[in-house]
Amino acid sequence: MSTAFPENLRLQLRQTGVIAVLMIDRAEDAVPLARALLAGGVNGIELTLRTDAALESLRRIRAEVPEMTVGVGTILTPKQANEAKEAGASFGVAPGMNPRVVAEAIRIGLPFAPGVCTPTDIEIAIEAGCRVLKFFPSEPCGGLSYLRSIMAPFMHLGVQFIPLGGVGAGNAAHYLREPAVLALGGSWLAPKDIVAKGGWDVITALAREATDIVKEVRS
Numbered sequence: 001m002s003t004a005f006p007e008n009l010r011l012q013l014r015q016t017g018v019i020a021v022l023m024i025d026r027a028e029d030a031v032p033l034a035r036a037l038l039a040g041g042v043n044g045i046e047l048t049l050r051t052d053a054a055l056e057s058l059r060r061i062r063a064e065v066p067e068m069t070v071g072v073g074t075i076l077t078p079k080q081a082n083e084a085k086e087a088g089a090s091f092g093v094a095p096g097m098n099p100r101v102v103a104e105a106i107r108i109g110l111p112f113a114p115g116v117c118t119p120t121d122i123e124i125a126i127e128a129g130c131r132v133l134k135f136f137p138s139e140p141c142g143g144l145s146y147l148r149s150i151m152a153p154f155m156h157l158g159v160q161f162i163p164l165g166g167v168g169a170g171n172a173a174h175y176l177r178e179p180a181v182l183a184l185g186g187s188w189l190a191p192k193d194i195v196a197k198g199g200w201d202v203i204t205a206l207a208r209e210a211t212d213i214v215k216e217v218r219s
């Protein structure tokens with residue numbers, strides 16, 4: 001069965017180290033926001049389907065900021081997996097592990113990382129063909145020490161994790177030192193109030209801070 005996450009995409013996300021989780025209300029903000037993140041060295045984005053502007057934002061970023069690797073988050077249904085793929089998503093992410101969504105993502109060739117936070121979730125995700133898993137919500141679940149405990153029985157299968165939820169500049173290095181962590185994600189790189197004001201320089205500064213942490217830990 002497919003591992004659902006190609007090696008070249010894993011390498012891209014590992015190199016990026018941080019994925020900016022975006023909840024975009026206005027598609028007009030998508031391109032300047034992506035450019036601001038890229039200027040700070042962040043070239044991975046997860047656009048959540050929590051807002052109606054997400055797919056249009058994806059199309060615009062794909063067309064105008066092709067250097068950016070853009071995934072879609074909050075994929076809760078097989079239909080949304082199809083919509084994300086059609087709009088050009090490089091990967092899909094969900095808060096939980098829904099076997100129907102994973103099966104559809106594999107069927108249509110959308111690399112997919114379902115959300116897990118228990119050993120049972122991990123077993124189900126592995127059986128469904130996944131090897132890259134979103135650990136969500138990371139900090140409320142117990143953070144890295146909890147992740148290390150639950151991942152231990154599965155590491156011989158080559159599983160990698162993307163922790164999200166409560167991750168930020170203050171604890172990013174801690175997570176990035178763990179070899180099983182492929183990349184981190186979080187909304188801290190693009191606070192909604194800053195995006196609403198068009199504070200692109202602030203976003204670039206936040207992205208640069210994150211990029212510096214990745215470089216320090218991983219180089």
Ligand SMILES: O=C(O)C(=O)C[C@H](O)[C@H](O)COP(=O)(O)O
Nearest residue numbers: 073074094095164165166186187
């Ligand atoms: O809805 C989804 O599919 C998500 O991806 C949820 C986000 O990953 C978290 O909300 C990010 O958590 P914070 O960085 O603590 O804001």
